[in-house]
Amino acid sequence: xxxxxxxxxxxxxxxxxxxxxxxxxxxxxxIQAIMEAAKETNSxxxxxxxxxxxxxxxxxxLYHLMLAAAELYPQIPLAMHLDHGNSFETCESAIKLxxxxxxxxxSLKPDGKTPATFEENVEVTKKVADYAHERGxxxxxxxxxxxxxxxxxxxxxxxxxxxxxxxxAVEFAERTGVDSLAIAIGTSHGAYKFTKKPDGxxxxxxxxxxxxxxxxxxxxxMHGSSSVPKDLQDIINQYGGKLKETWGVPVEEIQLGIKNGxxxxxxxxxxxxxxxxxxxxxxxxxPEKFDPRDYLTPARAxxxxxxxxxxxxxxxxxxxxxxxxxxxADMAKGYANGTLVTKPLIAAK
Ligand SMILES: [Zn+2]
Numbered sequence: 001x002x003x004x005x006x007x008x009x010x011x012x013x014x015x016x017x018x019x020x021x022x023x024x025x026x027x028x029x030x031i032q033a034i035m036e037a038a039k040e041t042n043s044x045x046x047x048x049x050x051x052x053x054x055x056x057x058x059x060x061x062l063y064h065l066m067l068a069a070a071e072l073y074p075q076i077p078l079a080m081h082l083d084h085g086n087s088f089e090t091c092e093s094a095i096k097l098x099x100x101x102x103x104x105x106x107s108l109k110p111d112g113k114t115p116a117t118f119e120e121n122v123e124v125t126k127k128v129a130d131y132a133h134e135r136g137x138x139x140x141x142x143x144x145x146x147x148x149x150x151x152x153x154x155x156x157x158x159x160x161x162x163x164x165x166x167x168x169a170v171e172f173a174e175r176t177g178v179d180s181l182a183i184a185i186g187t188s189h190g191a192y193k194f195t196k197k198p199d200g201x202x203x204x205x206x207x208x209x210x211x212x213x214x215x216x217x218x219x220x221x222m223h224g225s226s227s228v229p230k231d232l233q234d235i236i237n238q239y240g241g242k243l244k245e246t247w248g249v250p251v252e253e254i255q256l257g258i259k260n261g262x263x264x265x266x267x268x269x270x271x272x273x274x275x276x277x278x279x280x281x282x283x284x285x286x287p288e289k290f291d292p293r294d295y296l297t298p299a300r301a302x303x304x305x306x307x308x309x310x311x312x313x314x315x316x317x318x319x320x321x322x323x324x325x326x327x328x329a330d331m332a333k334g335y336a337n338g339t340l341v342t343k344p345l346i347a348a349k
Contacts (some may be wrong), residue, residue, distance in 0.1 A: 003070050004325045006079045006101035007138035007179040007340065008236040009044050010219040010263040012323055018315030019258040022081060022221075023307055024047035025269035026053045028065055029300045033271070035069045035076065037307035041317035044077035046101070046264065050084055051112075059097050067098075076320050081140075083266070084153050090129045095137050100328065103140040103182070105153075107162075112153040115145050115162060119174070125176040133177070133342065136332030140264070143172040144184030146223050148193070150268070159186040159224065161192070163204055166211045170346055173218050177342035180219035180264055183211055183269045187224035187249055191269050194247040203249065204255055212261035217345040219263040225249045225267035232306070235277030239284040251313050258315060265324060267310055271303045278302035 006022075008153045013020050021167040023034050025047055038045045047069070049062050057065075066080045082102040087110040091102040105120035108114060116124075125141040125308070129296055144164030145155050164183040173181055185204040187193060212220060228248030236243055254265055282295040289295070311317045328336075333341035 001074050001077055001325045002327070003066065003080050003098070003100045004077050005136065005138040005328065005331055006046055006081055006140070006264065007331065008323075009077060009079050010180055013263045013316065014217075014219060015318055016315075016322065018319065019254070019262055019265050020044060020046055020312045021307065021314050022048045022083075022264050022266045022270060023082060024048055024050060024053065024266070025062075025124035026056050028293045029066050029296055030303060031069055033300045034307050035073050035217075037311060038076045038078075038305045038320065039073055040304070041308050041311045042320045043311040043316040043318070044303050044320050045311070045316070046079045046081050048081040048083040048266070050150070050153065051086065051090060056346065062310050063098050077323070077325065079101060084112070085128070086110050086153070088124055088127050088131070088334045092131065095132060095135055099137070101138040101140070102128065102132060103142070105142045105182075107142040107145045115155055118168060122175050123173060125172075125178060129177045129342070131262070132331060133335040135199045136328035136330070136335065138179040138181045140182055140221055141172065141176050141178035141184040142184075143169050144153070146184050146187060146189060148188030148190045148203070148224060149166045150189035159184065159188040160182060162200065162208060164211060165205060166207070166214050169211050170214050170344070173215055173344040174346065179342070180221050181215070182221040182223050183208065185222075187222065189224045191226075191228055191243065192246045193224060193228065193249065197247050198249065198253070203253060203254055208257055208262070214347055214349065215344050216261070216347055218261065220257070221264040221266065222249070222254060222257055222262050223263045226255055226267050227251050228269060228273070232270065232273040232277055236273060236280055239277070241276070241279035241280060254337060265310075265314055270306050270310070274302040274306045275299040293297065
């Protein structure tokens with residue numbers, strides 16, 4: 001299947017009542033792990049690259065690896081998404097390269113650190129949405145500010161510093177016309193999300209439910225949603241790592257989110273943990289080995305296992321064959337003639 005847009009993937013996910021994992025990549029082995037997991041579970045999938053990934057891998061390598069994935073797995077609907085674009089120019093360059101979907105994170109100023117005002121966020125996000133939709137490309141916006149820092153991007157601090165206000169979420173969706181909306185409900189980027197198993201005092205699922213009630217047709221996005229499972233932490237520490245005890249977002253909470261409008265779930269840390277644990281194990285158990293394939297092969301397999309598990313837990317497994325790709329040109333026509341709705345349905349309080 002040619003690369004498809006996240007709008008199409010998420011519209012289909014809404015029809016089917018499931019969520020779609022969006023997995024971050026920086027290199028070929030991560031893309032291979034995700035595609036094999038998608039094949040194994042027959043899942044549509046979103047592969048996303050941050051600014052940090054684009055800098056690490058270079059755009060052309062990333063883009064051509066994605067094209068290779070689309071070519072090798074014609075049965076899998078695959079979207080190529082820019083994670084946390086910091087400015088109009090970053091989103092524009094991704095669209096020109098061939099990304100089928102971009103996130104404009106206008107919750108922060110272009111430095112990727114300082115919280116922006118609501119008006120600044122609306123202005124830049126609408127500008128990106130107008131530009132992208134003319135070209136058939138999907139846009140994710142963010143309202144509220146996530147905690148933590150990843151790849152040098154983030155406001156830092158706790159996920160509770162700037163949680164999303166439901167009234168602002170409604171106004172933001174209405175004024176920008178985004179296809180999906182990332183909300184801040186207490187989650188953070190990185191491995192250190194919570195210092196104990198999260199409960200309602202730190203993970204605001206009630207807030208998510210309140211936003212979904214007001215915006216029943218808007219695709220919600222959960223960022224910082226790795227579960228940081230103990231077994232993956234343990235493997236790293238067993239083989240010489242030094243991770244501090246930490247908790248991520250429990251899968252049951254994500255599943256509750258999926259019942260309440262969450263259609264895209266971002267996962268990065270869990271895969272990083274799986275890769276690092278597998279590599280450390282080889283280094284400790286077989287210190288005589290020096291062929292990178294000796295440790296990259298089990299690392300790739302460990303990531304594939306985690307991704308396949310999440311695909312099953314999010315409900316996207318089994319849905320790859322439900323639909324055929326809508327071309328980017330037809331998506332552009334849909335936005336132009338109004339068949340692809342960008343005005344959200346707003347329910348009364
Ligand atoms: Zn994020």
